[in-house]
Amino acid sequence: MFINYEHENHVYNVTIERRNNFFFITYNNTEYKVEAEEIKPGQFKIKIADRIIKSIITEGEKEKFVFVNGQVFKVKPIELTGKKKVRKKEEGNLSSPISGKVVSVKVKEGDSVKKGEVLMVIEAMKMEYLIRAPYNGKIKKINFKQNDQVEIGQSTVDVDKEV
């Protein structure tokens, strides 16, 4: 079976087959022959050549979490069939890093801004987060005003890049 995993915007193509008591896993033109045991649900002991991998896997709503060698990796399995829509981050769309309240808006529509200039200040958990211009440009649209509630991921300010 073929599976693609997405991790941090990279896709990993893996094939796996079970024969006898072994798993044959192919990744990046290398085949790994392993023996595996699921000790407890989601907890694995995998024997590969002369070493043992101990890992724990749980499933979230959309993603899987892998704990291995003290590190956690968040991975999304992606559909093999059907083309994956490439989600290109729209340039100049500054999404809020956090849910909070807009405490001040430093610019207005049509303003020219310099890279790094503070455009908006959002407050959450009693901390301030600054939305800064990603490049020199012109303010196209401001999506929130002072005292508005903004949710994580919502676009705060649109900036047209100076050409």
Place this chain on the structure above:
Amino acid sequence: MFKKVLIANRGEIAVRIIKACQEMGIKTVAIYSDVDKNAIHVQLADESINLGDPTPSESYLNIQKIIKIAKDTGSEAIHPGYGFLAENPDFAQSCKDVGIKFIGPSSKVISLMGDKIAAKTTMEKAGVPVIPGYHGLKQDDETLIKEGKKIGFPLLVKATAGGGGKGMRIVHSENLLEQSIESAKRESKSAFGDDSVFLEKYLDKPRHIEFQILADEHGNVIHLFERECSVQRRHQKIIEETPSPVMTPELRDKMGKAAVAAAEAVGYTNAGTVEFMIDEKLNFYFMEMNTRLQVEHPITEATTGIDLAKWQLRIASNEKLTLKQKDITQRGHAIECRIYAEDPSNGFLPSTGTLSKVEPPKGPNIRDDTGIYSGMKITPYYDPLLSKLVVYAENRNECLNKMIWAISRYVVLGVTTNITFLNEVLKHKEFKKGNISTHFIDEHFKDWTVTKDGLPIDAIISLAVYDSLHTKREEITRYKEADPHSPWKHVGRWRVGGRGI
């Protein structure tokens, strides 16, 4: 001793206090907001009362509701934990007014220490060294700018009512002074309802070292040595240890005496912490006093063998401190790592979600003060502290090895945490040498990301095995139908919509 105590907090600290009470045979009352109804502190307490709406002001910060619950349940005392109402003088006073013992110092002392300006003035008078600065009442921009120039740069703008780095700005040059003052004032206004600030000389690469004190209501004050808390992000601690790698017996004696003098100067009672800044020449300056049990109190408990939470209860019930300064000793070394639901590769922003698995490490001298469990939802309402991992060993080097062992085995899945980050800090060669300051994280981990090398082969193999064992038959058929000659299967690792690797 009290028969029943209400714990006005949540998370790991509520759990820790309930356990101390239960060991002492004291009945406990937990309070909880709607999102915390399955929380560990709720399950553990003898009684648990719902506060409703999870918004802090409607729940854990709601003085009237909490006092009413204390009265209704017949609680004789309230332990505030840390955060929330722990340093709120109105709360301490409200408790007193209805005849409930507030487990902490008096309302007056909390007020005084909460006012950073008044606190410094008091300490200066008591002969405790303080950092040069402007603590005046004139708060107009002109005065502040003039005073700022007098102190020189870099300098610090700090909210008078602040704490935990809120309403604090470092100003490196004169032209940034005005905007920093303005923004510190605004942040302070919204967080504390008070926009007065003070200015002080900014020490280059200082250490943050604090002393634990215990003071009873009969005039006895002792200190329980220092905690080194220099490793911070966003001005909040993430790793603490004791003893401090730079401490000498002479300095410890001097600072300990200053801490006791500070407590005596204000008639302090119960457990408290005197925070100092130390410069590279080991000059120390009083910074502030925390009038509560600290997050990092377990490392002191590990090295002194003294249970601070239990002493808080004894002192509050008017018992005498039977511990004498000369009898208190410190042995071995302890380190605490604070496990936060936050993303170190994204400005340490708090993360939320459901914890799909939680499995703390177990072993000799490993303590995990926790408020989390598998299946728990992490909401944005409260502080993102999940748990505190504390280890103890004979010396610093062994302690560090133990912590690295333990934290590498701390499984928290489902929500992004700082565990991997902490692990890398512990392994950093300068941290190993004890060469730390409050700038340590900024200096060495500025643009840190967790995934430098992508998904390791061990993770890929584990996932493949997992999916092979867990994929349902019909899904396998679908996978098989996919084009076996697709070029995607042979290119290995590639990047979505981006540049080459």
